[in-house]
Amino acid sequence: MELWYTEKQTDNFGITAKISKTYVTEKTDFQDLAMIETEEWGTMLVLDGMVMTTVKDEFVYHEMVAHPALYTHPNPKHVLVVGGGDGGVIREVMKHPEVEKAVLVDIDGKVIEYSKQYLPTIAGELDNPRVEVLVNDGYMHIHDHKNTYDVIMVDSTEPVGPAVNLFTQGFYKGIYDALKEDGIFVAQTDNPWFKADLIQNVNRDVKQIFPIVRVYCANIPTYPSGLWTFTMGSKKHDPLAVDETKIPEIDTKYYSPRLHKAAFVLPKFVEDLTK
Amino acid sequence: MELWYTEKQTDNFGITAKISKTYVTEKTDFQDLAMIETEEWGTMLVLDGMVMTTVKDEFVYHEMVAHPALYTHPNPKHVLVVGGGDGGVIREVMKHPEVEKAVLVDIDGKVIEYSKQYLPTIAGELDNPRVEVLVNDGYMHIHDHKNTYDVIMVDSTEPVGPAVNLFTQGFYKGIYDALKEDGIFVAQTDNPWFKADLIQNVNRDVKQIFPIVRVYCANIPTYPSGLWTFTMGSKKHDPLAVDETKIPEIDTKYYSPRLHKAAFVLPKFVEDLTK
The missing domain is CATH 3.40.50.150 (Vaccinia Virus protein VP39)
Known part of the structure; x- marks a missing residue:
């Protein structure tokens, strides 16, 4: 089974990244937070469904x-x-x-x-x-x-x-x-x-x-x-x-x-x- | 039904674009050619599975x-x-x-x-x-x-x-x-x-x-x-x-x-x- 994180950056366009681990998915007091491991970009922080940062870039x-x-x-x-x-x-x-x-x-x-x-x-x-x-x-x-x-x-x-x-x-x-x-x-x-x-x-x-x-x-x-x-x-x-x-x-x-x-x-x- | 063009730019990362029409998909003498209509980027030319050009960018x-x-x-x-x-x-x-x-x-x-x-x-x-x-x-x-x-x-x-x-x-x-x-x-x-x-x-x-x-x-x-x-x-x-x-x-x-x-x-x- 392959897992991919897909982010719609607009209604009609997005990026997709293969993931190997999900460390955290949590609704904090302020936003949805996810910490996932991607094959291409390393560990990735996602807030409210938007990439915030990745180890590689x-x-x-x-x-x-x-x-x-x-x-x-x-x-x-x-x-x-x-x-x-x-x-x-x-x-x-x-x-x-x-x-x-x-x-x-x-x-x-x-x-x-x-x-x-x-x-x-x-x-x-x-x-x-x-x-x-x-x-x-x-x-x-x-x-x-x-x-x-x-x-x-x-x-x-x-x-x-x-x-x-x-x-x-x-x-x-x-x-x-x-x-x-x-x-x-x-x-x-x-x-x-x-x-x-x-x-x-x-x-x-x-x-x-x-x-x-x-x-x-x-x-x-x-x-x-x-x-x-x-x-x-x-x-x-x-x-x-x-x-x-x-x-x-x-x-x-x-x-x-x-x-x-x-x-x-x-x-x-x-x-x-x-x- | 929604149709999306997804391109793996590497084995582990890609882009995805919603499409409204497929005008051409053809194997020419040299490569696979597709001409598709995307919602975000307008008409898009794809050769061998790679975006060559879009009207918008x-x-x-x-x-x-x-x-x-x-x-x-x-x-x-x-x-x-x-x-x-x-x-x-x-x-x-x-x-x-x-x-x-x-x-x-x-x-x-x-x-x-x-x-x-x-x-x-x-x-x-x-x-x-x-x-x-x-x-x-x-x-x-x-x-x-x-x-x-x-x-x-x-x-x-x-x-x-x-x-x-x-x-x-x-x-x-x-x-x-x-x-x-x-x-x-x-x-x-x-x-x-x-x-x-x-x-x-x-x-x-x-x-x-x-x-x-x-x-x-x-x-x-x-x-x-x-x-x-x-x-x-x-x-x-x-x-x-x-x-x-x-x-x-x-x-x-x-x-x-x-x-x-x-x-x-x-x-x-x-x-x-x-x-």
Whole structure:
């Protein structure tokens, strides 16, 4: 008997992956959580029927959430990750020695718990003494911490379920206030093939709050369309003004100093969504 | 009853697309050909069980085969397309008024015939008077035309079936000889997630023949992993030496003057395959 995980990424298109084990299927207080072993991508975390991360391709997403912002800010000491309970973004943040403290706020403690158990190569840095892990509502945390962070990263699920508040203008305004005077935020903003409206809406909303707004892309094979966008809002520092020759060559598999600016050069149809 | 086209892109992973009509399923003299109507991607051409092109995302592949080479060569008058019987690359080549003649050589006349019938928005320029369509073996055509072309584009299937000769060093040597003294060639070279070896092998082979070898990427959602590579070999002109400000803003949806060089900045794990 062969078991396949099939995800309808739209009503009419999806991916299918052969699985060898099902470790967890559980309805948490916030979402449906599954941890499965796939033949192609290794262990896979699925929330509300959507691939969140896999051992084989997770590096793309986690590196591309963390490094463009951290190499744009000249001195990121205090970092907040909203969501991201698997710990992958935190692992990348910990590659920056100038970060004194990183706070992770995920609303669902079960994501953290099962990631530590089944995704140790991703979650391993959650126990780093520079990391504080909070099981809490990121939206509330943002509103309770004014003028606190240098960089805020929103590693959320799609705007269904617990993450629906994380795609609102009120949230972006809260992030603006939670950032210090030269702070930067970055959020995953889905894919341009099936969710063009979302990218346009976020871009319009963030532009009303942040003076510098930039969108960049990365290829994530297990995410819908294989092309993912990230939206960065910045109070002062422009990622395109960074001197790439000053970016160190750290241990990454996707991000590189050479890619820092090139990632912001968008395919024309994506560029058009940001105008 | 729902019908879905499911393609195993590897033994353990694939895509699945809901279909509303099957226009053609035929074993031609060279390959299995299917033309189907998908809900998500429009009409789709499938050869030997692999998506070749769809109406909705075809622009990425066809633009990215044609324009980087044509905007690197200063005066591309004579262009050869090997394979590409759907006509999509030819359509993009025809956007360059300096091209006096484009020759398309596809071994399988059925691909041309059915593309004209079912993919008119892709195949429409095959009747352009500047285009010559030959149903013939591209490998032989190359060897019979020394010092003839400014740009040669290899729009082949994967190296199984009729395209197996098109991934050999003998073929690249033939292309070198078929190009004029400042000629450029470009070939699709599959994806870096599942076919890293192929990219490495082609890169090694082409470097033994051409002094300038560059690899670039584009996102194609219906192709394996969503990330596709293209390998360019050039006798004289370097795509990275092009003055992007001199590239005109033509009617494209993926390629742009801004993307000309940025497309060559590779994710680190892909960059490593080209060293």
